Amino acid sequence: xxxxxxxxxxxxxxxxxxxxxxxxxxxxxxxxxxxxxxxxxxxxxxxxxxxxxxxxxxxxxxxxxxxxxxxxxxxxxxxxxxxxxxxxxxxxxxxxxx
Amino acid sequence: xxxxxxxxxxxxxxxxxxxxxxxxxxxxxxxxxxxxxxxxxxxxxxxxxxxxxxxxxxxxxxxxxxxxxxxxxxxxxxxxxxxxxxxxxxxxxxxxxxxxxxxxxxxxxxxxxxxxxxxxxxxxxxxxxxxxxxxxxxxxxxxxxxxxxxxxxxxxxxxxxxxxxxxxxxxxxxxxxxxxxxxxxxxxxxxxxxxxxxxxxxxxxxxxxxxxxxxxxxxxxxxxxxxxxxxxxxxxxxxxxxxxxxxxxxxxxxxxxxxxxxxxxxxxxxxxxxxxxxxxxxxxxxxxxxxxxxxxxxxxxxxxxxxxxxxxxxxxxxxxxxxxxxxxxxxxxxxxxx
Numbered sequence: 001x002x003x004x005x006x007x008x009x010x011x012x013x014x015x016x017x018x019x020x021x022x023x024x025x026x027x028x029x030x031x032x033x034x035x036x037x038x039x040x041x042x043x044x045x046x047x048x049x050x051x052x053x054x055x056x057x058x059x060x061x062x063x064x065x066x067x068x069x070x071x072x073x074x075x076x077x078x079x080x081x082x083x084x085x086x087x088x089x090x091x092x093x094x095x096x097x098x
Numbered sequence: 099x100x101x102x103x104x105x106x107x108x109x110x111x112x113x114x115x116x117x118x119x120x121x122x123x124x125x126x127x128x129x130x131x132x133x134x135x136x137x138x139x140x141x142x143x144x145x146x147x148x149x150x151x152x153x154x155x156x157x158x159x160x161x162x163x164x165x166x167x168x169x170x171x172x173x174x175x176x177x178x179x180x181x182x183x184x185x186x187x188x189x190x191x192x193x194x195x196x197x198x199x200x201x202x203x204x205x206x207x208x209x210x211x212x213x214x215x216x217x218x219x220x221x222x223x224x225x226x227x228x229x230x231x232x233x234x235x236x237x238x239x240x241x242x243x244x245x246x247x248x249x250x251x252x253x254x255x256x257x258x259x260x261x262x263x264x265x266x267x268x269x270x271x272x273x274x275x276x277x278x279x280x281x282x283x284x285x286x287x288x289x290x291x292x293x294x295x296x297x298x299x300x301x302x303x304x305x306x307x308x309x310x311x312x313x314x315x316x317x318x319x320x321x322x323x324x325x326x327x328x329x330x331x332x333x334x335x336x337x338x339x340x341x342x343x344x345x346x347x348x349x350x351x352x353x354x355x356x357x358x359x360x361x362x363x364x365x366x367x368x369x370x371x372x373x374x375x376x377x378x379x380x381x382x383x384x385x386x387x388x389x390x391x392x393x394x395x396x397x398x399x400x401x402x403x404x405x406x407x408x409x410x411x412x413x414x415x416x417x418x419x420x421x422x423x424x425x426x427x428x429x430x431x432x433x434x435x436x
Contacts, residue, residue, distance in 0.1 A: 005162065024144065044319045051189055055138075061330035076168070
């Protein structure tokens with residue numbers, strides 16, 4: 001089993017930093033979309049639009065990766081916090097029965 | 099131009115008879131796209147920095163197996179951000195190079211077009227001049243022949259034709275002068291026409307060269323852009339306990355639903371735990387304003403409600419209202435079982 005050291009509140013707070021990544025990436029997706037048609041009429045048009053399509057399809061995954069990681073960290077923090085409270089409560093309850 | 103507004107694609111002027119096209123495309127739009135992709139690259143770098151700094155921050159107060167797994171995944175995702183940023187930057191560079199070359203080729207093509215059109219106008223002018231000179235040569239030759247014939251006929255008449263012969267000779271002299279002038283014009287127009295054709299050919303060569311350079315630049319850019327791909331980063335799997343994770347299907351007929359409610363600092367928190375027959379567990383924790391399912395609230399009081407029916411807030415889990423099988427819990431002290 002794991003041996004671990006954790007400050008749940010700080011873990012939860014740090015997860016907030018990751019939650020902004022989704023929005024940031026969404027903005028970048030908008031930047032990509034604004035480039036559409038830039039090479040219209042040129043021999044490079046197909047390659048350019050193809051690249052734009054590939055980038056646009058994959059970029060949202062970066063936002064998701066940040067969001068999922070943030071959720072996982074936040075979830076871990078919440079779980080640590082919950083377990084901590086539960087064990088503390090259980091112990092408090094045990095002492096109360098003495 | 100505002101970077102938020104993409105420039106409209108410029109219309110390519112199509113020269114009518116210059117003999118070569120101007121490279122199509124709008125260098126400004128391509129430059130705009132290049133700047134945007136550069137911005138995307140910078141943005142991805144910023145996000146990578148956020149991932150990296152968060153991992154560094156978390157390393158100070160989170161250690162253990164889960165923390166190591168997080169650090170490893172964070173590192174992989176950060177690297178994906180970094181590589182994606184570099185790929186976007188490569189695209190920006192390829193587009194910038196193409197945009198600049200296209201701009202140069204189009205300028206060159208337009209200059210060549212203007213010069214070629216000037217040459218075409220010169221050719222038209224010299225052609226008219228040549229035709230005019232040739233006409234004047236023909237007229238002067240006819241006039242000279244007629245004057246000479248008149249003079250010959252007048253002289254054949256003897257003393258009576260002397261005066262007419264003199265007039266004819268004067269006419270012949272004038273016609274000869276006109277013929278010489280027209281022939282000189284014809285020669286000059288022919289030479290000028292030749293020079294104009296030669297110059298047109300040179301400008302057409304430059305124009306075609308500019309078009310070919312733009313084609314080559316487009317091919318280079320296409321090759322670069324086609325090779326650019328971004329691999330999606332791995333996603334963290336949802337925690338089994340995460341709300342709406344869908345990892346475990348709740349079916350109260352084949353498992354137990356247990357609701358644990360505790361009150362802390364005036365807030366009531368409800369934890370709903372489902373255990374199915376296979377031993378899998380799903381847990382939902384959420385605050386319950388108004389003290390749902392709580393009796394005898396008090397600081398630190400824990401109420402365990404086995405089989406208490408449909409868990410509120412368990413959205414996405416398909417929980418029915420059927421009670422579970424009554425998980426046994428022994429309550430001690432302030433803990434009660436309902």
